Amino acid sequence: MLSATSSIQTADMIAPRDHQARAKHYRDLLVGAHRTIETLQIKMQELEFALAATKREKDYAMSLCVTRTAAEEARLSAFRLAREKAAILMENPDDEPTNESEAIRAIRDPKPKWTAV
Structure with a gap:
């Protein structure tokens, strides 16, 4: 040019x-x-x-994307909710804890899938 x-x-x-x-x-x-x-x-x-x-x-x-941290928090909260729901279902009808419900509540949280601890 x-x-x-x-x-x-x-x-x-x-x-x-x-x-x-x-x-x-x-x-x-x-x-x-x-x-x-x-x-x-x-x-x-x-x-x-x-x-x-x-x-x-x-x-x-x-x-439409979700951050890894937000996804990990949602995954963990979903697990905790499911664990507590299972424990409630295993309790006696008058909401007394049973050995099974306490064993379910003692299950540890899962390891992080997308973030480092």
């Missing part, structure tokens, strides 16, 4: 000597430059629109 200085020098070297022809020559060059700029601006708008769409898709996908 030519630098701005070299393209100006090239435009000056090929410009006609006649004043009116020279003005038309520079106008034609400016028209070409404006067309190129407009084309690039349209392309930039398309790229920005595509980028915004990609960001929206990423944000939506990330909203």
Whole structure:
């Protein structure tokens, strides 16, 4: 790609000597430059629109994700709830603990699956 200085020098070297022809020559060059700029601006708008769409898709996908810590906490709380529910089911009808219900409550929490202890 030519630098701005070299393209100006090239435009000056090929410009006609006649004043009116020279003005038309520079106008034609400016028209070409404006067309190129407009084309690039349209392309930039398309790229920005595509980028915004990609960001929206990423944000939506990330909203569906759960952190490892949150997943581990949910997993642990689900286990504790199930353990307590099983222990309650093993109690006597008058809510007195039994050996089985106490044995269920003595079961240790599971080891972390996704996080380190």
